[in-house]
Amino acid sequence: MTSLDLDSLLPRLDGLRSALARAVVGQHTVVEQLLIGLLAGGHCLLEGAPGLGKTLLVRSLGQALELQFRRVQFTPDLMPSDILGTELLEEDHGTGHRHFRFQQGPIFTNLLLADELNRTPPKTQAALLEAMQERTVSHAGTTRELPAPFFVLATQNPIEQAGTYPLPEAQLDRFLLHVLVDYPSEDEERRIIEQTTGGATEAVPKVMDADAVIALQAAVRQVHVSPDVLSWITRLVRASRPGEGAPAAINQWVKWGAGPRAGQSLVLAAKARALLQGRFAATREDVQALAAPVMRHRLLLSFAAEAEQKRADDVVAALLQAVPFPG
Numbered sequence: 552m553t554s555l556d557l558d559s560l561l562p563r564l565d566g567l568r569s570a571l572a573r574a575v576v577g578q579h580t581v582v583e584q585l586l587i588g589l590l591a592g593g594h595c596l597l598e599g600a601p602g603l604g605k606t607l608l609v610r611s612l613g614q615a616l617e618l619q620f621r622r623v624q625f626t627p628d629l630m631p632s633d634i635l636g637t638e639l640l641e642e643d644h645g646t647g648h649r650h651f652r653f654q655q656g657p658i659f660t661n662l663l664l665a666d667e668l669n670r671t672p673p674k675t676q677a678a679l680l681e682a683m684q685e686r687t688v689s690h691a692g693t694t695r696e697l698p699a700p701f702f703v704l705a706t707q708n709p710i711e712q713a714g715t716y717p718l719p720e721a722q723l724d725r726f727l728l729h730v731l732v733d734y735p736s737e738d739e740e741r742r743i744i745e746q747t748t749g750g751a752t753e754a755v756p757k758v759m760d761a762d763a764v765i766a767l768q769a770a771v772r773q774v775h776v777s778p779d780v781l782s783w784i785t786r787l788v789r790a791s792r793p794g795e796g797a798p799a800a801i802n803q804w805v806k807w808g809a810g811p812r813a814g815q816s817l818v819l820a821a822k823a824r825a826l827l828q829g830r831f832a833a834t835r836e837d838v839q840a841l842a843a844p845v846m847r848h849r850l851l852l853s854f855a856a857e858a859e860q861k862r863a864d865d866v867v868a869a870l871l872q873a874v875p876f877p878g
Contacts, residue, residue, distance in 0.1 A: 564826075566756075571612065590827060591727055594703040594727055599709070676716065720849075780821070805850055
């Protein structure tokens with residue numbers, strides 16, 4: 552923890568929700584999961600059709616948090632140096648001396664929107680995801696730390712698959728949460744149309760700075776998780792792997808289950824959700840609410856699941872039913 556008073560920071564989380572609501576209509580679950588990812592110190596993968604406000608949400612989050620925000624539109628010709636940075640040869644015209652200067656790429660920011668990540672080749676994807684994991688960029692033998700906090704929100708379009716490079720499972724595992732952005736309700740859609748076709752939209756107020764975010768991220772680590780909840784999370788993750796002793800639905804629908812990072816992510820996400828709601832202990836309700844966004848991108852479904860049109864969320868629901876909380 553930093554010297555910032557946690558009691559004064561927690562009310563700002565409600566202010567953060569209110570600030571985002573001024574710019575983003577609806578999408579309450581998406582907003583909550585993005586804030587959970589931020590507080591847990593992880594990264595989020597957003598999946599949804601075009602025009603659902605993903606970019607607006609990320610930009611509004613950066614404004615409300617007083618964080619530096621950058622957006623990178625991923626394309627098939629994007630190179631790793633376009634994201635990480637490159638060395639430029641400069642000459643001092645007075646002395647004639649030449650030297651290399653590292654020009655930082657857009658990844659040197661607090662909040663990075665990686666738009667349509669699945670449209671860039673694997674080499675560029677790997678460069679970004681390595682920086683996400685290590686929080687550093689290595690170039691020409693020099694390691695440079697990324698600014699803190701560092702939060703990546705990557706998007707992918709589930710509709711257009713032509714010319715895309717799907718993320719491998721090992722790289723998907725680096726995202727804390729896989730957030731699904733769905734269509735708004737009829738009332739929300741009417742409000743969106745009204746709000747975006749009228750006069751100037753209301754500015755997003757600044758409610759929190761980088762130091763406050765870092766302090767809250769440290770506080771998340773101090774949230775209590777009981778031994779029963781921790782054991783249940785461990786059993787859930789292990790039960791997601793097909794084999795002897797696994798639930799029948801898992802053996803039928805899953806080819807490869809979640810790894811240990813899923814358990815780590817589920818614990819951190821549950822802690823962050825508890826703190827977001829003003830609690831200092833994670834509960835089974837937190838785990839149930841976040842099991843799908845934590846595990847849906849970490850399960851490799853079998854051909855039988857595809858034939859039966861089962862989604863990863865159906866598998867997670869069956870898993871929660873087959874491995875209930877003790878007592």
